[in-house]
Amino acid sequence: MSMQAANATELTRARVRSAWMFLLPMIVVLALVAGWPLVRTIYFAFTDANLSDIGSYSFIGFANFLEYYEGEWFGLLVDTDWWRAVWNTLWFTVISVSIETVLGLVVALTLNAHFPGRGVLRAAILIPWAIPTIVSAKMWGWMLHDQFGILNDILLSLGLIAKPVAWTASPDTAMWAVIMVDVWKTTPFMALLILAALQILPSDCYEAAKVDGIHPVRVFFRVTLPLIRPALMVAIIFRALDALRIFDLIYVLTSNSRDTMSMSVYARQQLVDFQEVGYGSAAATALFLIIAVLIALTLTFGKVRLGEDVR
Structure with missing residues (x-):
């Protein structure tokens, strides 16, 4: 050598x-902060621990997940409320992240253009994202109230509805109300990440396309979108991670309603309301595994490298 x-x-x-x-x-x-609580939660998932006496519990194996007893199956994997919570969470994630991605892309492209007051608008667009989730959820809870909410008042004044609508209490509108609030709050986050990718794109390609007279729509799909794809996928993954573990927004707006209950709300209900630490830990462990598998599949089939540079 x-x-x-x-x-x-x-x-x-x-x-x-x-x-x-x-x-x-x-x-x-x-x-210490994340690893130990996670290991502790997974351990409790295999016990019959109860919140009333957390120091006294027995190891029961996979009984919290699935157990056959006296001709019937019991456990998390046959709990219809759990699978409804899984469906609610996945539905919320797919719809909200899809809408936020499209709107975030539109906002980012707009803010990337040169026009007077662009800096002020960039700062203003981040206000919904900067507001704490609990605060924005309570604010929207009042606005969506069926008796004194401003949204019903506006729609009644315009003649779009005949009577006040209980947006967060009705099974037909509760989930859509939660999605609407989430889109309002989190679209700026998507726009910010996409805008950062747009800011570092090379200008040579666009100048050449302009000289050649290529239509801007074609330039977007053939040049811009492929170049920002790594950053866009990272933004989608980050947002999907946040959406899959959603708790505070749903809990504040709709509490323990079965129509909107997410996996995190279900785990909290079992752990705190029912004081079943073992069963609640099993739900939390299942939530962790579901998120890990979905993200692994996204990274694998989406061929995403989190460290990939945008060129």
Whole structure:
């Protein structure tokens, strides 16, 4: 091995050691703050722990997930309320993330253009995202109220509805009301990530397309969209992760309603309301596994590299 190659190898090792020195404190903190509670939750999923006496429990294996007893099946995997919560969560995730992606793309393309007041508009568009979820949920809860909500008042004034609608209480509108509020709040997040990708795109391609007289719509689908695809997929994955574990928005707007109950709300109900720590931990563990599998499939079949640069 030449002296130059040996020096390069030693430099690489030094950089790796430095990287681990900087990362080690963060890894330790994550292990304590996130890793230990996760391991503890998974462990409790295989016990009969109860919140009234958390120190006294027995190991019961997979009984919280599935158990055959006296001719009947019991457990999380045969609980219709659980599978309804799974369906609600997946439905909410697909619809809300799809709408937010399209609207976020439109907003990002608009903010990427040059026009007076662009900086002020960029700052204003982030206000819904900056408001804490609990605050925005309570605010929209009042606006959507069937008796004194401003939304019903506006629609009644315009003659679009004949009587007040209980947006968050009716099974027909509750989930759509939650989706509407989530889209209002989270679209700026998608727009911000997409705008960041648009800002670093090379201008040469667009100048050449303009000289050639190519239609802007064709330029978008043939040039812009392929170039921002890695950043767009990362934004979708981040947003989907957040949507799959949604709790606060649904709980504040609709509480424990079966029509909108998410997997997180279901786990909380079992853990706190019913005080079944073991069963609630089983639901939380199943939620973790579902999210992990869905994200792994997205990364695999979407061929997404989270570290990929936009070129």
